[in-house]
Amino acid sequence: MIQKLTEHDRENLQESLATSGQKVTPQREIVFAVLLAKRDHPTVEDVFQRARESMPGLSLATVYNCLETFVGCGLVRQVNHERESTRYCPNLAPHAHFRDEATGHVHDIELPPEIIQSLRSILPAGFNSETIEISFRGRSQETAPRSTSN
Amino acid sequence: MIQKLTEHDRENLQESLATSGQKVTPQREIVFAVLLAKRDHPTVEDVFQRARESMPGLSLATVYNCLETFVGCGLVRQVNHERESTRYCPNLAPHAHFRDEATGHVHDIELPPEIIQSLRSILPAGFNSETIEISFRGRSQETAPRSTSN
DNA sequence: GGAATGAGTTGGAATGATTCCAATTTGCAA
């Protein structure tokens, strides 16, 4: 069962939505809370299941809507690997992803600014990139599980 | 209309297939030729259309099969952006991709070995990656179109 | 107060890429 948002998180949600002219709704609160509660890069279906524990009437379409809204106002990032279901991640710090082929788990990998800088520098003149996405694929010796409340 | 493979390319195809115990077939030749003829990161559907010009009876399922086979034996790479259709690319040199949001075109970006090295180095202990994928998203001032026969 | 407005939500239908499958076809090898 998902706990409610902290003051701080609720404010964050409220402000981010407000700047793109949108409102906080019970559904959005729950979906956001779900994302913050367990940062394991859940799929839409995962979020749907977890959110339903707190709000049984919630519909899948709404989860899609909420997540799209959050991505739109910069609250969360989408993570895609190959053509698997899209996953969502509330970690806004620049980071890469590591996809463990054995478990399917996705780990955040911190991305030092120098690297980002040097990556930008390999773009030929005339190429302006807003986004860089870096993903590793391989095996990891699963360290301590990372799931945190924020 | 697609030209036939050069000696060299046919040999390459034949060898790569052979090492994973598979054979050259007319369909595979055509599909491979299509990939080499225009290196614009075609989707399966694109390949299907182009290949059909030379082999009208070719089926979509076969195109999927051929491409999967090629990926399996390392002849071509898959390129995914967000959840769009998978694209295919016969450029085996390590490179990143730049996806032009205006046109949808995908460009290869050369990837200096130092960068790959420094990327590998940011992985924490216990993470072994076989593959690194880097994709830029943004706008480019479309330079000379890159489509080549190989 | 009560109707009109509009954003947000909902369930189900529609879409689109990909995979699956059972029936053929093909090229060899016995």
Add this chain to the structure above:
DNA sequence: TTGCAAATTGGAATCATTCCAACTCATTCC
């Protein structure tokens, strides 16, 4: 020539996602 195994084929099935029309609910306006 017979038989096999690999490839190919067309169509059905799957699955994530999008679309849509009806509904809810809070707010604004008379």
